Amino acid sequence: MEDNKPWALISEVGGQGYIEEVMDILKQHFHIICHKDFLQNSAVQGPKIQAMLMWNTFPAAEPSLLRLLPSLKVVSNGGVGIDHLDLPYISSLGVKVTNTPDVVSDATADIAMGLLLASARRIVEGHQLAVDPNMTYLSQSLMGVEVTGSTMGIIGMGRIGCKIAQRGKGFDMRILYHNRTRRSVEDERAVGASYREKVDDLLKESDFVMLAVNLTPETTALISHRELSLMKPTATLVNISRGPVVDQDALVKALRSGTIRAAALDVTHPEPLPRDHPLLSLSNVLITPHVGTNTYTTTRKMVQKMVDNALAALNGQSIPNEVKPK
Amino acid sequence: MEEEKTWALVSELGGEFGYLEELSDILKQHFHLVSHRDLLRNPALYGPKIQVLLIWKYFPAAEPSLLRLLPSLKVVASGGVGIDHLDVPFINSLGVKVANTPGVVSNASADLAMGLLLASARKVLEGHQIAVDPKTINLPQSLMGVEVTGSTVGIVGMGEIGYKIAQRSKGFEMKILYHNRTRRCVADERAVGASYCRSLEELLRRSDFVVIAVRLTPATAGLIGHTELSLMKPTATLVNISRGQVVVQDALVEALQSGGIRAAALDVTHPEPLPRDHPLLSLPNVLITPHIGINTYDTARAIVQRMVANAVAAVKGRPVPNEVKLQGRSPC
Numbered sequence: 150m151e152d153n154k155p156w157a158l159i160s161e162v163g164g165q166g167y168i169e170e171v172m173d174i175l176k177q178h179f180h181i182i183c184h185k186d187f188l189q190n191s192a193v194q195g196p197k198i199q200a201m202l203m204w205n206t207f208p209a210a211e212p213s214l215l216r217l218l219p220s221l222k223v224v225s226n227g228g229v230g231i232d233h234l235d236l237p238y239i240s241s242l243g244v245k246v247t248n249t250p251d252v253v254s255d256a257t258a259d260i261a262m263g264l265l266l267a268s269a270r271r272i273v274e275g276h277q278l279a280v281d282p283n284m285t286y287l288s289q290s291l292m293g294v295e296v297t298g299s300t301m302g303i304i305g306m307g308r309i310g311c312k313i314a315q316r317g318k319g320f321d322m323r324i325l326y327h328n329r330t331r332r333s334v335e336d337e338r339a340v341g342a343s344y345r346e347k348v349d350d351l352l353k354e355s356d357f358v359m360l361a362v363n364l365t366p367e368t369t370a371l372i373s374h375r376e377l378s379l380m381k382p383t384a385t386l387v388n389i390s391r392g393p394v395v396d397q398d399a400l401v402k403a404l405r406s407g408t409i410r411a412a413a414l415d416v417t418h419p420e421p422l423p424r425d426h427p428l429l430s431l432s433n434v435l436i437t438p439h440v441g442t443n444t445y446t447t448t449r450k451m452v453q454k455m456v457d458n459a460l461a462a463l464n465g466q467s468i469p470n471e472v473k474p475k
Numbered sequence: 476m477e478e479e480k481t482w483a484l485v486s487e488l489g490g491e492f493g494y495l496e497e498l499s500d501i502l503k504q505h506f507h508l509v510s511h512r513d514l515l516r517n518p519a520l521y522g523p524k525i526q527v528l529l530i531w532k533y534f535p536a537a538e539p540s541l542l543r544l545l546p547s548l549k550v551v552a553s554g555g556v557g558i559d560h561l562d563v564p565f566i567n568s569l570g571v572k573v574a575n576t577p578g579v580v581s582n583a584s585a586d587l588a589m590g591l592l593l594a595s596a597r598k599v600l601e602g603h604q605i606a607v608d609p610k611t612i613n614l615p616q617s618l619m620g621v622e623v624t625g626s627t628v629g630i631v632g633m634g635e636i637g638y639k640i641a642q643r644s645k646g647f648e649m650k651i652l653y654h655n656r657t658r659r660c661v662a663d664e665r666a667v668g669a670s671y672c673r674s675l676e677e678l679l680r681r682s683d684f685v686v687i688a689v690r691l692t693p694a695t696a697g698l699i700g701h702t703e704l705s706l707m708k709p710t711a712t713l714v715n716i717s718r719g720q721v722v723v724q725d726a727l728v729e730a731l732q733s734g735g736i737r738a739a740a741l742d743v744t745h746p747e748p749l750p751r752d753h754p755l756l757s758l759p760n761v762l763i764t765p766h767i768g769i770n771t772y773d774t775a776r777a778i779v780q781r782m783v784a785n786a787v788a789a790v791k792g793r794p795v796p797n798e799v800k801l802q803g804r805s806p807c
Contacts (some may be wrong), residue, residue: 168617205616255624259647263597263623266590270771273594273603275764279748280756287747287765289495289532295773296590297582319646320586421611429607437602438614444597446622 154180155463157200158187158218160207167204170445171452175202178456184208191217200225200459206233215242223462225455228442229253229309232364232391236474246472247458249451250308256447258312260440261389264413265357268385268435269296294356294383294410297321302355304348304371305362305390306332313359314340327351352379357387364391372396377403385411389441392418401427404434415441480507481790483527484514484545486534494531497772498779502529505783511535518544527552527786532766533560542569550789552782555769556580556636559691559718563801573799574785576778578635583774584688585639587767588716591740592684595712595762596623621683621710621737624648629682631675631698632689632717633659640686641667654678679706684714691718699723704730712738716768719745728754731761742768 157179160166166183167175175181179200184207187194195217201210204227208214215221221244226234229250239246267273270293278284278291301317303310306328314324317340324342326332331344345351348371352358358380362368372386373396380386386409388395397418403409411433420439428434442451454470461468483506488499502508506527511534514521522544528537530553535541537551537560548571553561556577563573594600597620605611605618628644630637633655641651644667651669653659658671672678675698679685685707689695699713700723707713713736715722724745730736738760747766755761769778781797788795 163617165613165616168619255648256622259593259623260597262647263590263593263599266586267594267599270587270590270764270767272587272590272762272764273600275767276600276762279763279765282751284748284751284765287532291765291767292495292770292772292775293767295583295771296586316646319643320589321582421606421614424609424611435599435603436606437597437599438606438611438618440597440602440618440620443619444622445619448619 152180154178155199155460156180156182156194156197157202157459158182158184158198158208159202160184160204165205165207167452168448171449174449174452174456178460187217196220199223199463202455202459203227203234210234210239212238215239215244223247223459223468225459225462227451227455230364230391231472236472240474245462245468247455247462247468247470248472249454249458250470252447252450252454253442254308254312256444257309257389257441258316260415260437261309261313261359261361261387262316264389264415264435264437265301265359265385265387266296268387268411268413269294269357273435274432294385296357299323299356300325300354301357301359302326302345302351303342303359303361304328304351305360305368306342307361307363309389310359310361311336311340313361314342322357325351325354348376349379352376353381355384356381357385360386360388360390360394362390362394364393369393370396372400374399374402377408380409382407383410385409385413388412388414388416390416392416392420397426397428401431404428404431411435415439480505481526481787482507482509482521482524483529483786484509484511484521484525484535485529486511486531494779495772495775498775501776501779501783505787511541514544523547526550526790529782529786530554530561537561537566539565542566542571550574550786550795552786552789554778554782557691557718558799559720561799563799572789572795574782574789574795574797575799576781576785576797579774579777579781580769581635581639583771584636584716584768585643587742587764588636588640588686588688588714589643591716591742591762591764592628592686592712592714593623595714595738595740596621596684600762601759621712623684626650626683627652627681628684628686629653629672629678630669631678631685631687632695633669634688634690636716637686637688638663638667640688641669649684652678652681675703676706679703680708682711683708684712686714687717687721689717689721691720696720697723699727701726701729704735707736709734710737712736712740715739715741715743717743719743719747724753724755728758731755731758738762742766 223245226248300323303326306326327348413435526549528551550572627650630653633653740762
C-alpha cells in the first residue's frame with residue numbers, strides 16, 4: 150500500500166531488532182523497510198530511504214551500507230550510547246545523528262540498583278538454593294553485605310548517575326561521585342553526594358562502585374588492575390555503562406583472588422561473551438544481558454523519541470537530540 | 476573463669492544450623508554454650524544449669540518437651556523480630572521472659588524487599604540465566620520487564636520495616652499506598668509521600684507492586700487469598716517478606732498460573748523450605764529466596780549483640796530492653 154510517508158530502514162522485527170509491540174509507532178510515520186529485504190532491492194529502494202532507525206546497533210552504519218543510501222538524512226539511534234557510531238564519518242556524508250537521552254535514565258538507574266541489591270544480598274544464589282531439588286534445610290551461610298548506610302561511589306554523574314544517586318539516598322547510602330566536571334552545589338545537595346576529584350579516592354572509600362560513564366577513548370579500560378586493587382576487598386563493582394570501560398581480564402583476576410568481593414554487569418565486551426569466558430563461571434559474578442532499558446514503557450518512549458528526532462531531521466526542523474561531532 | 480559465665484542453650488555449635496563462627500565468638504564471650512544435642516544426651520547434667528535459651532531462625536524450638544528440661548531457665552532470647560514461632564503466654568507462665576530483636580532487623584529486611592521487587596520487575600534472575608547459558612548465541616531483545624520508577628507500591632503493614640520500604644520506594648519516585656491496622660501520623664505520611672488506604676481492597680486494586688510487611692498473627696494468617704489476589708492487577712507483582720502463612724499458597728499458585736497476577740517474589744514460604752515437589756518451585760514467574768531477610772554480616776552481628784543484651788539483663792534481674800509483653804504492646 151503506497152503512501153506519502155518517508156521511507157526508513159530498520160534491521161528487523163523480532164530477533165535482534167524491534168519487538169512487535171513498538172512497530173505501530175514506527176509505521177505511523179514511516180514506510181518501513183527491513184534490512185534483509187533491502188539488500189535484495191537496494192538499487193530501487195536505496196534512493197528512497199531518508200532515515201535509518203538504529204536499534205541495538207543494527208543495521209550497522211558502515212560505508213558498505215551507507216553508500217547504498219544516497220538520500221539518507223539521519224541516523225536515528227535508539228538509546229543514549231552512540232559509541233558504536235563513527236560520528237565524524239557519518240557527519241561527513243551530510244547525515245545527522247540523533248540519540249534518545251532522558252527517556253532511558255529511569256529504567257537504567259533502576260537496573261543499576263537492582264543489580265547492586267541482587268549482588269549484595271545474593272538473590273540469584275538464594276533462588277537457586279531455594280528451588281534446588283536437593284535442598285532439605287535452609288542454609289545459614291548465605292550471607293550478603295549491608296546496603297543501608299554503605300558507601301556508593303558513582304563514576305559518571307550524568308543523567309543516569311544522578312538518578313542512581315537519588316535511589317541510593319533512599320537507602321541512606323553515603324554517595325560519592327567522580328565526573329569530568331563537578332556538578333552544582335544544588336545537584337550535590339539534592340542527593341547528598343560528595344565530589345571526589347581523584348577517582349582513586351572514590352575507589353578506596355566505596356563499598357559499591359557504580360560505572361555510569363559514556364564510552365569514549367578516555368573511559369576505555371578506565372577500570373583496570375590498578376583501579377581494582379584500590380577497591381576494598383569487600384566492595385562490589387556494578388557496570389551499566391559499556392563493557393570496554395572495564396578491563397575484563399583484570400576483573401576476572403580481581404574476582405578470583407578476592408581483590409574485590411563481587412561484580413554485577415549489565416554490559417560486557419563482546420555481548421554476549423564467548424561461552425567459555427571465565428566471567429560466566431565465577432560464583433561472585435552476576436550478569437544480565439544488557440537489559441538496562443528493557444521495559445515496554447521505556448522501549449516505547451525510546452522508539453517514539455527516535456521517530457520524533459528522525460521526523461524533525463527530515464522536515465528541516467530543530468532536532469531535539471542531535472549528536473554533533475566535536 | 477568458665478564456671479562464672481551463664482549457661483546458654485543453642486541449637487548447634489557451628490555447622491549448617493548453627494551460628495557463623497564470628498557470631499558464636501560473641502556468644503562465647505558472655506555465655507558457656509551448650510548445644511541442643513549435648514543437652515539431650517545428658518539433660519540431668521546440663522538442664523539445671525541453663526538460664527538462657529538462644530533461638531536463631533526458629534531453632535531450638537521452645538516447645539514444652541524442651542522447656543521442661545530447663546528448670547532454671549530465665550529467658551528465651553530470640554534472634555529477629557518475628558515471634559509467631561513462640562507461645563509467649565505459655566513461656567511466661569513458666570516464669571520465663573521472652574525477648575526479640577526489633578529495630579536492628581529493619582534496614583536489612585527493607586533492603587531485601589526492594590531487592591526482590593527490582594529483581595522480579597526487571598527479570599534479573601532470568602537475565603543472568605540467559606547470560607551464562609552455554610547455548611546463548613545472541614542477547615535476547617524480548618526479555619522485557621515492568622517499569623519500577625513511577626509505579627505504585629502498596630505496602631501492607633506499615634511498621635518499622637514497612638516504613639523503611641516506603642522510604643526506599645520514594646527514591647524511585649514510586650507512588651506509595653499503605654494499609655495498616657492504624658493510620659500513621661501526617662508527618663510520617665508526608666515524609667515518604669504515602670497515602671493511607673482504609674481498605675486493603677483499595678490498595679490491592681491500585682498497586683503495581685504489593686509488598687507484605689505485616690507480623691504473622693491470627694488476624695494476618697491467610698490475609699492474601701483468592702479474593703485478594705483476584706483484586707490485584709494482572710500486571711502486578713506480590714512481594715512477601717513477612718511470613719509464609721500470611722499468603723494462601725494454593726491461591727497464589729493459581730493466580731500465578733492463570734495470569735491473575737504477573738509474578739511473585741518471596742523470601743518466606745510455609746513451610747521453609749517448601750517440599751521439593753511444590754508447584755511454586757517450578758513456576759517461571761516466581762522468585763524465591765531462602766529467608767535471608769537479615770542475612771548480612773553487620774545485621775546478624777547486631778542481632779546477636781541484642782540477644783546477648785536481652786539475655787544478660789534477664790539473668791541479672793534488670794529490665795529486659797526488648798521484652799515481648801503481649802498486653803498493651805505498642806505498634807512498631
